[in-house]
Amino acid sequence: MSSGPVAELQELYGDYPLDHAYDEMREPAGEVRPAYRALAETLARLPQQELQRRKQSAELSFLTQGITFTVYGRDEGTEKIFPYDLLPRLITSQEWDRVERGLTQRITALNLFLRDVYSEAKILNDQVVPRELIYSCKHYRRQMRGLQVPRNVYISVVGSDLLRLDSGEFVVLEDNLRVPSGVSYMLTNRRVMKRTFPQLFHSYGVRPIEHYPQVLLSTLRSLAPEGRPEPNIVLLTPGVFNSAYFEHTYLARQMGIDLVEGRDLVTHDNIVYMRTTDGLKRVDVIYRRVDDDFSDPLIFRSDSILGCAGLFNAYRAGNVTVTNAFGTGLADDKALYAYVPRIIRYYLNEDPIINNVETYLLTEDSERQHVLANLDKLVVKAVGESGGYGMLIGPHSTAKQREEFAERIQANPRNYIAQPTLDFSRAPCLIGDRLEPRHVDLRPYILYGDKINIVPGGLTRVALEKGSLVVNSSQGGGSKDTWVLE
DSSP: OOOOHHHHHHHHSOOOOOOSSOOOOOOOTSSSOEEEEEEEHHHHHHHHHHHHHHHHHHHHHHHTTOEEOOOOOOOSSEEEEEOSSSSEEEEEEEEEEEHHHHHHHHHHHHHHHHHHHHTHHHHHHHSOHHEEEEETTTTTTEEEEOOOGGGGGGGGGGEEEEEEEEEEESEEEEEEEEEEEHHHHHHHHHHHHHHHHHHHHHHHTBBBOHHHHHHHHHHHHTSSOOTOOOOEEEEEOTTTTTTTHHHHHHHHHHHOOOEEGGGGEETTTTTTEEEEETTEEEEEEEEEOSGGGGOOOOTTTTOSSOOOTHHHHHTTTTTTTESTTGGGGGOTTTGGGHHHHHHHHHHOOOOOEEEOOOETTSSSSHHHHHHHHHTTEEEEEETOOOOOSSEEEEEGOOHHHHHHHHHHHOOOOGGGEEEEEEOOOEEEEEEEEEEEEEEEEEOEHHHHHHHHOOSSSSSEEEEEEEOOOOGGGGGGGGEEOOBBBB
């Protein structure tokens, strides 16, 4: 970089702290990492007014497309435009290769685990995973015992959350196997970014992600019941009041399939039909964005109006594929997460390619006492919650909050796990007219049908509040486009 751009970039950085946390763009001594140099030069040469104009243009694009999410429990309203940071997050091809291999290994092992637990339960008989951990999980579905799942694929859509540690290594923070969301933001981020920095995008040789909806459609098609070569595929949504409804409509439109609610479906002789203006039409594959509990009032929650009565019996009869399969939430229970490395070794006879974060199981007396004595240093999570809810971040908590969590842990230790407070990686974000570092994670999306597909990239989520470690959009986080380089 020439001295002119360097000076301009230093002015743009302003007060940009570098400490022990890994910075995605800059080395510890302050130099720009090789992959980011072209981006740094572009930023250095752009007039401040032009950078702001592009930022406003991107925000306007999100507004006009109605790209929103729902924040619960806020007085100022729930529907929000999804916060978006203008600067992309870059991942080299070497880094991505390891991520891809690690996630392929992980989904393979977890799928084998679910198949085993709901059939012969060898892993439980061999005492690799405690039996009581499985049967005490609220997402375990005894109705799935002995049921033949199409192609033996329990989890066909997964979004695993990764963090980068100060060493530069990626680790898995958690697996999202029930109804992983956010992929629509990954796709719309890319579309907006290609318009915002077109020349930079093309010069970098960024690997494409736009084909994700078609790969998802092919995955769903490959899981159709036998004898249905031209399957009718639908996306089942809880409806307009769901926080991810924008995503449901977006994906259905991109795949060219019908978006349905439970009231649009009916079962007859263990076959699912969709109500249309031309009469009933058979449904073969359901991409389900409704939790197990609300999917079928005859089997699960009888007070649910979101699902379809008789759906589970049609599924059990093999006349319809529902994905992800019922009961997959067992494998993203945060207590079971601690056993995933053992699960990988048990089924694949391999060491994990991507490691877990150290996790304390509070059902163990010694670990529980350690956690209770160190609540101010740890992160405590409810095992069945998602979206950043049911969580205590020790260093950012009050004495009263820690006291309340201690009482909850002692009352129900099975419901919580604890992990170290990780100072995970930060990336530069355009905050006002300056670049400031903010913590980021990465959620790649894995598809499993007749084969495993991972689109190169994912949703980089950003903790936009200064000093915050919470990246969830429901807690005030935002996102970035993720560029995997050729």
